[in-house]
Amino acid sequence: MSETVTNNKETRGFQSEVKQLLHLMIHSLYSNKEIFLRELISNASDASDKLRFQALSNSELYQGDADLGVKLSFDEKANTLTISDNGIGMSRDDVIEHLGTIAKSGTADFFSKLSEEQSKDSQLIGQFGVGFYSAFIVADAVTVRTRAAGVASDQAVQWHSAGEGEYTIETVNKESRGTDIVLHMREEGKEFLNEWRLREVISKYSDHIGIPVFIQTVVRDDEGNETEQKTWEQVNKAQALWTRSKSDISDEEYQEFYKHVSHDFAEPLVWAHNRVEGKNDYTSLLYIPSKAPWDMMNRDHKSGLKLYVQRVFIMDDAEQFMPSYLRFVRGLIDSNDLPLNVSREILQDNKVTQSLRSACTKRVLTTLERLAKNEPEKYQSFWKEFGLVMKEGPAEDFANKEKVAGLLRFASTENTSSEQNVGLADYVARMKEGQDKIFYLTADSYSAAKNSPHLEQFKAKGLEVILMYDRIDEWLMNYLTEFDGKQFQSITKAGLDLSQFEDEAEKEKQKETEQEFKSVVERTKEYLGDRVKEVRTTFKLASTPAVVVTDDFEMGTQMAKLLEAAGQAVPEVKYILEINPNHDLVKRMADEPDEQAFGRWVEVLLGQAMLAERGSMEDPTQFVGAINQLLAKA
Ligand code: ADP
Ligand code: MG
Numbered sequence: 001m002s003e004t005v006t007n008n009k010e011t012r013g014f015q016s017e018v019k020q021l022l023h024l025m026i027h028s029l030y031s032n033k034e035i036f037l038r039e040l041i042s043n044a045s046d047a048s049d050k051l052r053f054q055a056l057s058n059s060e061l062y063q064g065d066a067d068l069g070v071k072l073s074f075d076e077k078a079n080t081l082t083i084s085d086n087g088i089g090m091s092r093d094d095v096i097e098h099l100g101t102i103a104k105s106g107t108a109d110f111f112s113k114l115s116e117e118q119s120k121d122s123q124l125i126g127q128f129g130v131g132f133y134s135a136f137i138v139a140d141a142v143t144v145r146t147r148a149a150g151v152a153s154d155q156a157v158q159w160h161s162a163g164e165g166e167y168t169i170e171t172v173n174k175e176s177r178g179t180d181i182v183l184h185m186r187e188e189g190k191e192f193l194n195e196w197r198l199r200e201v202i203s204k205y206s207d208h209i210g211i212p213v214f215i216q217t218v219v220r221d222d223e224g225n226e227t228e229q230k231t232w233e234q235v236n237k238a239q240a241l242w243t244r245s246k247s248d249i250s251d252e253e254y255q256e257f258y259k260h261v262s263h264d265f266a267e268p269l270v271w272a273h274n275r276v277e278g279k280n281d282y283t284s285l286l287y288i289p290s291k292a293p294w295d296m297m298n299r300d301h302k303s304g305l306k307l308y309v310q311r312v313f314i315m316d317d318a319e320q321f322m323p324s325y326l327r328f329v330r331g332l333i334d335s336n337d338l339p340l341n342v343s344r345e346i347l348q349d350n351k352v353t354q355s356l357r358s359a360c361t362k363r364v365l366t367t368l369e370r371l372a373k374n375e376p377e378k379y380q381s382f383w384k385e386f387g388l389v390m391k392e393g394p395a396e397d398f399a400n401k402e403k404v405a406g407l408l409r410f411a412s413t414e415n416t417s418s419e420q421n422v423g424l425a426d427y428v429a430r431m432k433e434g435q436d437k438i439f440y441l442t443a444d445s446y447s448a449a450k451n452s453p454h455l456e457q458f459k460a461k462g463l464e465v466i467l468m469y470d471r472i473d474e475w476l477m478n479y480l481t482e483f484d485g486k487q488f489q490s491i492t493k494a495g496l497d498l499s500q501f502e503d504e505a506e507k508e509k510q511k512e513t514e515q516e517f518k519s520v521v522e523r524t525k526e527y528l529g530d531r532v533k534e535v536r537t538t539f540k541l542a543s544t545p546a547v548v549v550t551d552d553f554e555m556g557t558q559m560a561k562l563l564e565a566a567g568q569a570v571p572e573v574k575y576i577l578e579i580n581p582n583h584d585l586v587k588r589m590a591d592e593p594d595e596q597a598f599g600r601w602v603e604v605l606l607g608q609a610m611l612a613e614r615g616s617m618e619d620p621t622q623f624v625g626a627i628n629q630l631l632a633k634a
């Protein structure tokens with residue numbers, strides 16, 4: 001290394017999130033400390049990828065002059081381990097941005113969720129992706145010397161930190177392009193100052209990356225004695241994993257590669273590796289994670305796909321190749337059809353992009369279908385993590401609507417728990433003779449759905465109802481109108497008709513009762529005036545005196561709530577009051593000669609029905625007043 005010309009030296013503080021991350025990491029990842037090597041080699045490999053990519057448009061930067069690779073050397077006396085690459089390097093601004101802050105939005109939020117309980121944190125923090133900062137698990141001080149491609153040797157940058165709140169940065173001299181990372185080992189890191197330990201970790205984590213990883217070894221003479229000479233020995237295969245044939249790749253290799261591309265600590269749930277020749281010529285390696293990334297629901301969540309063209313890395317976050325509802329998919333696509341100088345703009349409306357996107361989408365859906373069929377328990381764990389995102393599918397992906405619908409899971413009256421594990425195909429298979437609709441109910445919570453008075457007649461008739469209680473469900477049902485040729489029917493809509501499940505005698509009797517009740521209905525309507533759209537008798541209730549429903553094409557309660565929560569102006573929902581003529585309360589009301597007292601009964605019925613439907617009412621005082629007056633008289 002050449003002499004350091006101190007220049008422009010300054011001390012800067014880490015962003016507070018970085019301090020938090022460093023603290024948490026050192027305290028929760030010590031049992032997993034070898035991962036620092038995976039992270040640093042992974043960064044070196046990314047840096048080589050980026051250099052190759054930039055050289056496509058600026059050949060000055062790299063002309064294949066030196067082969068790209070990573071070199072590891074250690075010095076037991078000095079207690080240091082050095083990881084060097086000849087990749088893209090970093091400018092002073094890059095260093096400040098990448099090694100002093102965490103750019104991801106929502107980070108502060110994420111950290112506030114981490115508890116002091118460390119066993120849980122190690123998983124969470126792994127999900128977050130610790131990257132470069134993992135160096136501090138094994139090192140009590142780290143020096144980074146880096147020279148960006150295309151920059152003069154005296155404009156290199158040195159960064160140094162003991163990982164405690166501050167770092168220094170200065171301009172130095174560096175002969176060669178790329179980055180050296182020097183780790184000053186803590187006691188716990190000393191085991192890595194050992195050739196065999198390093199070889200072991202590299203082959204475990206870095207066999208599959210595309211550039212060679214070298215380790216410095218001592219040359220031995222003919223008798224096997226150590227000499228003064230040292231040499232570089234390649235320790236990994238250095239063949240990009242996806243270019244190898246499927247049958248040669250072990251599950252462990254796929255899993256390690258996943259950690260490299262995804263920055264996830266956990267094992268992937270499933271993956272699909274395909275080479276396609278013909279109209280389009282490409283390889284895809286797509287992974288479904290086992291855990292949802294911490295920021296999956298953030299607006300600016302990045303897609304997890306990398307794009308390669310003819311084995312050259314082109315970009316991260318290639319969101320063009322996957323619809324947004326599959327944004328949890330990680331992995332890569334390597335195309336032989338796209339031009340090397342492809343940009344995001346070119347990808348935007350490009351035929352190749354479109355057909356790759358559609359093929360990759362299908363591949364993910366098929367992989368999930370297979371998982372659901374062959375390993376339902378695994379699929380259930382997938383659903384718990386990603387179900388909410390999958391529910392965006394029917395709205396976004398018209399072409400695959402039926403496939404996506406088949407992958408959805410819901411709670412249902414068939415089960416006793418809130419677990420979403422009923423598929424629409426299960427439902428259809430259980431449909432009753434003559435049933436041609438899929439009945440569902442949306443509510444604020446599972447218990448509100450399960451206890452809804454609307455379910456009474458379904459219980460009595462033994463009809464299954466799908467219970468939906470996620471916020472997104474009401475919106476989903478605007479797009480999901482049928483499955484397997486069967487229409488969906490909300491059971492809180494006025495158009496619900498279950499007469500096909502009733503016999504003639506029952507219908508006859510209902511007609512009679514309805515006739516007898518006509519005057520009560522009219523009196524009620526008279527009293528309520530514009531407060532409801534309509535009043536009618538219903539025979540679908542058992543233990544509940546009244547419910548409110550909405551007309552089929554009117555906005556329903558859950559939709560109104562959804563819009564309200566989004567801050568939109570919502571027109572008033574027009575409710576229809578349905579009263580149960582067989583209920584004792586209603587019978588008493590019908591017998592009430594005094595108009596004022598009758599009005600109180602109506603208030604009680606409507607108030608109850610609104611409470612059950614909305615969880616709130618417009619005028620609680622009026623409701624309570626009516627109850628009190630009735631009670632006082634009783
Ligand atoms: P990630 O790899 O997920 O982006 P890291 O914490 O591992 O996060 O690295 C942060 C950033 O620092 C990288 O995105 C890259 O810009 C920069 N970086 C880290 N190591 C190197 C390196 N060896 N060469 C060039 N840039 C690097
Ligand atoms: Mg990294």
